[in-house]
Amino acid sequence: MKDTARSYIFLAIGLAVIVLLSFPVQTLDNYDRQIVIFIGINMILAASLNLINGFTGQFSLGHAGFMAIGAYASAAATKLVIPKMMEAAPEGFGQDGVFLVALLFGGLVAAIAGLAVGVPSLRLKGDYLAIVTLGFGEIIRVIFQNVKVLGGSLGLSGIPSYTTFNWVFIVVAVLVFITQNMMRSTYGKGFLAVRDDEVAAEAVGVNTTRYKVVAFIVGAFFAGVAGGLYAHFNGLIEPAGFGFLRSVEIVVIVILGGMGSTWGVLFAAAVLTYLPEWLREQDFQVGGMNIGDFRLPIYALVLVILMLTRPQGLFGDFSLKRSVQRFRTRRQEPSTTLEG
Amino acid sequence: MSEIIEQQTGSSMSARELRNYAIGGGVALLFLLAMIFGGNEFRQQVINGLSLGAIYALIALGYTMIYGVLRFINFAHGDVFMVGAFISFFAARAIEPAFVSDPTHVGDPGSAILVLIITMIGCGLLGVLIEFLAYRRLRNRPKLTVLITAIGISLFLEYTGQLPMVFGADPRTYPTLIESSQIAITAGLTIGTKDIIVFSVAVVLMYLLRVIVMHTKIGTAMRAVSMNMGAASLMGVNLNFIISFTFFVGSALAGAGAVLYAMTYPKIDPLMGIIPGLKAFVAAVLGGIGNIPGAALGGFIIGGVETMTVGYINPAYRDAIVFGILILILVLKPSGLLGKGGTEKV
Numbered sequence: 001m002k003d004t005a006r007s008y009i010f011l012a013i014g015l016a017v018i019v020l021l022s023f024p025v026q027t028l029d030n031y032d033r034q035i036v037i038f039i040g041i042n043m044i045l046a047a048s049l050n051l052i053n054g055f056t057g058q059f060s061l062g063h064a065g066f067m068a069i070g071a072y073a074s075a076a077a078t079k080l081v082i083p084k085m086m087e088a089a090p091e092g093f094g095q096d097g098v099f100l101v102a103l104l105f106g107g108l109v110a111a112i113a114g115l116a117v118g119v120p121s122l123r124l125k126g127d128y129l130a131i132v133t134l135g136f137g138e139i140i141r142v143i144f145q146n147v148k149v150l151g152g153s154l155g156l157s158g159i160p161s162y163t164t165f166n167w168v169f170i171v172v173a174v175l176v177f178i179t180q181n182m183m184r185s186t187y188g189k190g191f192l193a194v195r196d197d198e199v200a201a202e203a204v205g206v207n208t209t210r211y212k213v214v215a216f217i218v219g220a221f222f223a224g225v226a227g228g229l230y231a232h233f234n235g236l237i238e239p240a241g242f243g244f245l246r247s248v249e250i251v252v253i254v255i256l257g258g259m260g261s262t263w264g265v266l267f268a269a270a271v272l273t274y275l276p277e278w279l280r281e282q283d284f285q286v287g288g289m290n291i292g293d294f295r296l297p298i299y300a301l302v303l304v305i306l307m308l309t310r311p312q313g314l315f316g317d318f319s320l321k322r323s324v325q326r327f328r329t330r331r332q333e334p335s336t337t338l339e340g
Numbered sequence: 341m342s343e344i345i346e347q348q349t350g351s352s353m354s355a356r357e358l359r360n361y362a363i364g365g366g367v368a369l370l371f372l373l374a375m376i377f378g379g380n381e382f383r384q385q386v387i388n389g390l391s392l393g394a395i396y397a398l399i400a401l402g403y404t405m406i407y408g409v410l411r412f413i414n415f416a417h418g419d420v421f422m423v424g425a426f427i428s429f430f431a432a433r434a435i436e437p438a439f440v441s442d443p444t445h446v447g448d449p450g451s452a453i454l455v456l457i458i459t460m461i462g463c464g465l466l467g468v469l470i471e472f473l474a475y476r477r478l479r480n481r482p483k484l485t486v487l488i489t490a491i492g493i494s495l496f497l498e499y500t501g502q503l504p505m506v507f508g509a510d511p512r513t514y515p516t517l518i519e520s521s522q523i524a525i526t527a528g529l530t531i532g533t534k535d536i537i538v539f540s541v542a543v544v545l546m547y548l549l550r551v552i553v554m555h556t557k558i559g560t561a562m563r564a565v566s567m568n569m570g571a572a573s574l575m576g577v578n579l580n581f582i583i584s585f586t587f588f589v590g591s592a593l594a595g596a597g598a599v600l601y602a603m604t605y606p607k608i609d610p611l612m613g614i615i616p617g618l619k620a621f622v623a624a625v626l627g628g629i630g631n632i633p634g635a636a637l638g639g640f641i642i643g644g645v646e647t648m649t650v651g652y653i654n655p656a657y658r659d660a661i662v663f664g665i666l667i668l669i670l671v672l673k674p675s676g677l678l679g680k681g682g683t684e685k686v
Contacts, residue, residue: 057484059484059487120667120670120671123670123671123674124670124674126483126484126487127412127413127483127487128625128670128674130487131413131618131621131625131666132666132667132670134618135618135622135663135664135666135667136663136667138659138660138663139660139663139664142656142657142659142660143660145656146654146656146657244614248491248495251488251491252495255488289503289504289505293503294503296495296499296502297496297499297500297503299495299499300492300493300495300496300498300499300500301492301496303488303489303491303492303495304474304489304492304493304496307478307485307486307488307489307492308474308477308478308489311481311482311485311488
């Protein structure tokens with residue numbers, strides 16, 4: 001109970017900080033504000049993928065597919081459906097309400113897709129699951145390319161720009177809150193059990209199927225919400241933007257941040273979103289090219305080197321609380337405690 | 341690969357072996373019937389399917405061989421294929437400088453063979469290098485670590501290839517290595533010499549692979565490693581050498597596939613390996629991963645399905661339908677058509 005109470009306090013503080021921060025953010029120019037928003041969206045994507053890849057150990061390469069579903073569903077809601085319903089809608093049901101409904105709708109549709117992917121994928125693990133989720137992401141992209149109502153391969157444009165700093169980071173805060181609480185509940189223990197040893201978990205009676213599906217559904221829901229936020233920020237969504245490489249980008253964030261470390265992943269999302277922009281502004285020339293142009297090969301190389309030297313990621317399994325505890329116990333009773 | 345050993349050691353045909361011959365024969369019969377009874381347009385599609393399928397089969401063999409010895413999916417295989425296309429591109433230009441100055445220049449068959457050999461050796465060495473630098477260090481690590489490493493290598497090859505000083509991101513036009521003409525078989529049905537060459541080169545290479553795997557000492561060692569790595573090592577098999585050799589052969593086949601693919605679709609770019617690589621992977625899974633004849637069979641089936649989709653359903657769905665097959669096969673029969681089911685041990 002104490003932890004739960006504390007998490008509510010953290011959420012309240014987080015929300016207050018976000019609202020306070022939104023004032024200085026409004027003074028930023030469009031370019032900087034865009035970077036901040038993209039950091040937030042990538043945080044949501046990475047933290048939600050972390051639930052599937054990091055905590056539950058189910059390697060998914062189709063996160064951009066869920067994002068695409070959420071983006072299209074919510075954009076279709078604000079652009080095509082809600083305007084028609086609004087004539088009959090009650091007074092006071094303003095823009096924020098419309099956006100909230102659209103985001104939830106996008107998340108819900110993505111969650112249903114997550115269920116649809118999660119259930120057949122249960123028989124698969126490791127490499128196979130990665131390929132099937134990848135295939136799923138590609139199928140989604142191809143379908144959107146061929147649906148005329150949603151713009152086909154040209155994409156959907158003219159989506160109202162509802163997304164603001166507050167919207168994005170409140171979702172981040174809620175996601176972190178839900179993740180932290182979930183990881184403290186039986187669900188979290190179940191996720192970790194599935195990740196650490198699926199056969200053993202099953203043997204002691206853990207319903208691994210249920211936890212895998214739940215991880216997929218929750219992860220997909222937030223990916224869908226992130227897609228909705230992206231759609232209502234960019235104003236234009238096109239199927240090509242939700243390809244395999246987009247999924248890989250999110251996976252890279254999760255791996256570099258450390259699978260299973262929410263804070264590490266949030267940090268990595270911020271760094272990896274900002275770094276390319278920062279490098280672009282710098283004037284380091286290497287071989288006639290801006291240093292920023294080398295960032296993608298370098299990411300890939302870092303990924304390989306990290307796997308060879310530190311496979312749990314930069315911040316994998318790192319928890320602030322545990323580090324503090326370890327520090328304390330070490331001071332009080334040296335060399336007698338056994339770390340779990 | 342372990343499946344083949346059973347076939348060799350068993351004195352009489354096992355039920356599974358019979359079934360596999362039946363499946364292989366059935367698919368071949370299907371192609372034959374399609375050729376005999378189909379309309380001309382349909383026959384044309386079958387020919388295209390065989391030519392494309394032969395390429396997929398070559399790439400799929402690399403996936404399946406590496407899976408056979410190391411039990412992991414070499415995600416970078418499709419990108420080795422891409423590098424192969426570029427190696428052959430530059431080799432062709434170096435051998436016949438006329439390719440650079442004159443875009444309509446048609447190469448000489450001798451230099452085409454030379455390009456093919458150079459590409460196969462180049463790709464083989466790249467495969468060996470990747471194994472040596474990355475996978476060798478991860479041999480007893482969790483599968484996920486190896487998988488992420490493979491994705492990392494794949495991305496590294498793609499992104500490095502896109503740098504302007506390497507290959508550049510823009511597609512390049514592949515030179516015409518050999519002259520292609522259409523031979524009329526019957527009225528209204530033609531077959532390109534290119535298709536014949538692609539198909540025959542692929543089949544010859546597959547036959548060579550079979551000879552290596554089944555009838556040489558090194559092939560015996562490969563099969564032994566795929567059955568039981570530890571025991572093979574105790575029997576004096578040099579594991580590192582055999583694994584390197586497997587990577588060499590698998591990657592060289594991808595290189596050959598790349599030359600044939602680029603001859604058929606003469607636009608090459610650093611991301612060209614992703615989709616053919618994934619389709620070849622689907623082919624390997626469809627045939628039963630780890631099973632060499634299965635990979636070849638899967639390649640032809642995928643090639644056929646893809647050309648039929650393009651011809652009769654909607655070209656836009658050509659990739660989606662292949663992934664659909666993958667999901668179906670993994671859900672319904674994960675061991676593939678010719679593979680052997682197994683239970684997971686703790």
